[in-house]
Amino acid sequence: MKLYDILVIGSGMGGSMIASLNKNRDLLVLEKEQNLGGCASTFKRYGSYFNAGATTFVGYEKNHIVKDIFDKAEAALDLRESKIAIRVLQNGKTIDRVKDFEQFLEKIDKAYPNKNNRIFWEKIKELDEKFWQLQKLYYAKYSFYSYLKTLNSFLELFIKFRTYSFKSAKSFIKEVLGEISKEYQNFIDSQLLITLQTTSKDLSILSMAIGLSYPFHKVFYVNEGMGELFKELLKDVEVRKKEEVLKILKEKNYFRVITSKSEYKSLNVVLNSTIYDCARFFEDKKIKEYYKKFTFSDQSAFVLNFNLNSKEEFLHHYQIILEKNIPNTVSNSFFISLSDKEDKKMSKKALSVTISTHTKALFWEDLSFDEYKTKKEETQNFIIDSFLKHFKSVKKEDIINLSSATSKTFKRYINRNNCGGSPVTLKNIFQIPSCRTPFKGLYNIGDTVFAGQGWPGVALGVKVLNEEINE
Numbered sequence: 001m002k003l004y005d006i007l008v009i010g011s012g013m014g015g016s017m018i019a020s021l022n023k024n025r026d027l028l029v030l031e032k033e034q035n036l037g038g039c040a041s042t043f044k045r046y047g048s049y050f051n052a053g054a055t056t057f058v059g060y061e062k063n064h065i066v067k068d069i070f071d072k073a074e075a076a077l078d079l080r081e082s083k084i085a086i087r088v089l090q091n092g093k094t095i096d097r098v099k100d101f102e103q104f105l106e107k108i109d110k111a112y113p114n115k116n117n118r119i120f121w122e123k124i125k126e127l128d129e130k131f132w133q134l135q136k137l138y139y140a141k142y143s144f145y146s147y148l149k150t151l152n153s154f155l156e157l158f159i160k161f162r163t164y165s166f167k168s169a170k171s172f173i174k175e176v177l178g179e180i181s182k183e184y185q186n187f188i189d190s191q192l193l194i195t196l197q198t199t200s201k202d203l204s205i206l207s208m209a210i211g212l213s214y215p216f217h218k219v220f221y222v223n224e225g226m227g228e229l230f231k232e233l234l235k236d237v238e239v240r241k242k243e244e245v246l247k248i249l250k251e252k253n254y255f256r257v258i259t260s261k262s263e264y265k266s267l268n269v270v271l272n273s274t275i276y277d278c279a280r281f282f283e284d285k286k287i288k289e290y291y292k293k294f295t296f297s298d299q300s301a302f303v304l305n306f307n308l309n310s311k312e313e314f315l316h317h318y319q320i321i322l323e324k325n326i327p328n329t330v331s332n333s334f335f336i337s338l339s340d341k342e343d344k345k346m347s348k349k350a351l352s353v354t355i356s357t358h359t360k361a362l363f364w365e366d367l368s369f370d371e372y373k374t375k376k377e378e379t380q381n382f383i384i385d386s387f388l389k390h391f392k393s394v395k396k397e398d399i400i401n402l403s404s405a406t407s408k409t410f411k412r413y414i415n416r417n418n419c420g421g422s423p424v425t426l427k428n429i430f431q432i433p434s435c436r437t438p439f440k441g442l443y444n445i446g447d448t449v450f451a452g453q454g455w456p457g458v459a460l461g462v463k464v465l466n467e468e469i470n471e
């Protein structure tokens, strides 16, 4: 049996990026599904294509780690910049999140007049810009050099950001903006929930700045679906699809990986499945114990996909913020992405729409078949009704091929019922899982380890892993 240098298990953002950076080593990617990309994949149903979860591509700009990785892969990307990154609709107000600061300020001043809006949002933007200029951002454990680089990085973070790196976001809002309306607070928190899976009450000022600033970056729409990004990343990499890893046995100097189709030997294993789903692969007691110690992050997504028969001109992304929570979710907002009219694949028959909101993973696990069906329909119908109320020109009969996904659906397809890792908060910053494990040759990557979710967060983790695996 051939001995591989690196086996990457999973073709999500983390697995695909680390594989592309190491394509010159003897490397193989094993992916359970037919579609590449996990939470950011594109799938076909009813003859149409839909994005499974992620729809925005951020970080593809000069001097950004995301672009560096795609450039190294010599990826030829077909992108359109979304001139208005997100249109937020809240209680009859329209707030466009645009890259241009002055234009955005005008919008926010109109929706939420506050004499200190400029000071607040300028600081948010400035902190985010400074953060992405950090050269040594690093977090890994379990080797002398990993700890040393991490310490260095934290020192740099502290010197550059001082109190902003640990002072509470909520107190900063109060200090600068004063007592703001519940509506303005909701606006801020709903944006944070999309990017950081948590709200201002649990974050440092710096984390809030990074979370709120993503529309100040270039936000791209990916022609033909997000799945195209993975095809480009993995074009020179050996990938075996529809092959699920079932067991990993630690031998003396290598790992034996048993899949649904075959068996492999490899010196190094990079797991792109979530950190919470790793213990089950191993029989080795110490490895099992190591993975079991991570507290499950009970965050997940409820996603609707449908085709929309419409000739209307839509933006790529909207966020609707409601006054009350959506039934069976933990959010009062939902994010809508529509395919570009000019996209020949995604908009071939009608527009392809993905709507997502936040829910708890375990909530959907404990229901009987009938309860599950009823609750799923309740959430789906509520979101569709709210969508129709906000888009008056759309008729219910224009919506076809509707389906929705809960944490159970994600589990069935990509082996994860949670989405995103534990939000990095003031309290848990030193407990974030590291890409390096205490076991030689065994690594993790993806949004449940440092640095977090989305293209920029996962890419930062990939940069660290790439140093660890090539040290």
Ligand SMILES: Cc1cc2nc3c(=O)[nH]c(=O)nc-3n(C[C@H](O)[C@H](O)[C@H](O)COP(=O)(O)OP(=O)(O)OC[C@H]3O[C@@H](n4cnc5c(N)ncnc54)[C@H](O)[C@@H]3O)c2cc1C
Binding pocket: 009, 010, 011, 012, 013, 014, 015, 030, 031, 032, 033, 036, 037, 038, 039, 040, 052, 053, 054, 055, 056, 057, 058, 243, 244, 245, 246, 272, 273, 274, 301, 303, 356, 357, 413, 414, 415, 416, 419, 420, 445, 446, 447, 448, 452, 453, 454, 455, 456, 458
């Ligand atoms: C609804 C939703 C919307 C989002 N929107 C955005 C967005 O607009 N922009 C953005 O940047 N981010 C977005 N995110 C976040 C982003 O999608 C995720 O953080 C990211 O895709 C996670 O990547 P990952 O590397 O952790 O891998 P995952 O996406 O978890 O993929 C892991 C892969 O491993 C495979 N796998 C698992 N177990 C096995 C096994 N045993 N054997 C073989 N293969 C296996 C799975 O099939 C899967 O393909 C969104 C997330 C969700 C859920």
